[in-house]
Amino acid sequence: MKRPARLSPARIGLYAFLLGAAAFFLLPLYVMLITSVKPMEEIRLGHLFALPRSVTLEPWATAWQAACTGLQCDGIRGGFWNSVAIVLPSTVLSILMGAINGYALSFWKPRIGQWFFTVLLLGAFVPYQVLMFPLVRAFATVSLYGTLPGIVLIHTIFGMPVMTLLFRNYYASVPGELFKAARIDGGGFWRIFFQLMLPMSVPIIVVAVIMQVTNIWNDFILGLVFAGREHLPMTVQLNNIINTTTGERLYNVNMAATLLTSLVPLVIYLVSGRWFVRGIAAGAVKG
């Protein structure tokens, strides 16, 4: 790629626009960070953008282990571990389901499969509110409502459309001859899946893991409704801590808690880079 040697006025305008936009996008992160290390006295002065005069890590400690929701003052760490307990099995299960579905649809082409797949894709766009109440009742009937397996199953159900789409599209790019050769060698349904297709799927599995961990970690409404009091995910606890506090609001603790909650998806995003974008493109563009 050639770079223009000289900066023309147009280029200067271009960079000014991009840097201005970057500042707008970075501003909330900056404000979160500096607010979270300022003592409350400094915050009360009302200089939102000023750098802290004295840095304290106490808000972070408080947010992690002592911030209150109502009468309980255990911080956000409980929510963190709840989210971990929800995200791990949900990610594994939803990806496995997606891979099996995608493989069966792509290579074995059952006739009614295509019809179901179309309905499933439409289902990805249905507002949760339409499905929520009947699912609550159904889950309550089989004692899954408000349990860890229940919320894992919910994430598997709601993740199925995109995961199936992701793997179906990936397997569509695998040469059909490969599958035919495996069939001629006497491979059955599961053997071809586990020994041939799954090992070939590593790139798309990475994309799927990034997508699912981020989505499930960031979920609020499903955790709120289905997880039950014992397993409330971190996002729900964060909202409870910040929006239901009585007495003085500790803005530095609030911002530390918000950052803590955002840490997992942000780290995934920064580490995964292009893979994250690939997930967006694969989930959104093809269809």
Add this chain to the structure above:
Amino acid sequence: MKSKWHRWPVHLALAPMFATVLLAYLGTVGWSVRMSFSSSRTLPIGDFVGLTQYVKLFNNERWILSLQNAAIFGVLFIGACLVIGFLLAVFIDQQVRGEGLLRTVFLYPYAMSFVATGLVWQWMLNPELGIQATLRGLGFEHFRFDWIVDQDMVIYAIVIAAVWQASGLVMALMLAGLRGIDDSLWKAARVDGIPRWRYYASIVLPMLGPSFATAFVLLAVGVIKVYDVVVAMTQGGPGTASEVPAKFIMDYLFGRANLGLASAASTVLLLTVLSLLVPWMFARQRAAARASR
């Protein structure tokens, strides 16, 4: 090879998907639609009251308000995301320095949850200690930016937060579209003496049509689903000023125990989604059929 017994593992493997589609999607939708024709309050009742719940719904001020908010939010949010996302993508595509870093910066909010987004902006827009107070402290004593506590302006405050979160997504989609356009087009345009802006307005923009359609559908569905960011940022307030349809339904389902009315509202949402979605899927399928021919 086509004998039937070969195929039973296929159907067995797809059984969870079949069950999900039938029970979790079709079954629940059917149940919700059925409930919207009943007089159910806390518990589902199997009676039939015709369109009563729909009449009540559209006479409900809070629902009308939430629809108005969704309309304002939808137009501004989608419009702003598309414009900002497109501009960012075009400007980034000019072989600028630090392209990777800029892309990372523009997209990182999309990795954050709506809850965190709402809470950060709640803090920044806090009139006593946020942007307003800061600028007043700098000498602009009459500076006003208290949208978040202003009944007439609060929905615009939510638009700002949501645009911040989602316009990077549009940028990523547009950038992928731009990279798919052949460089020789610009070379040909330049030979003809066409200015750069004209090239983008008349040639690139129409070619990005499919990317725009995809971004539009994703954002529009986001508008219909919008819930978390409102709950985190304003809890629907001040008063009910930032009420949105999804929150209205949640409140009537779980707080106010009016299953019939909530089901009517969710059926209206569902029909809105389908009216957006079906033309889009249809258009894509036709485009795909044309491409394969």
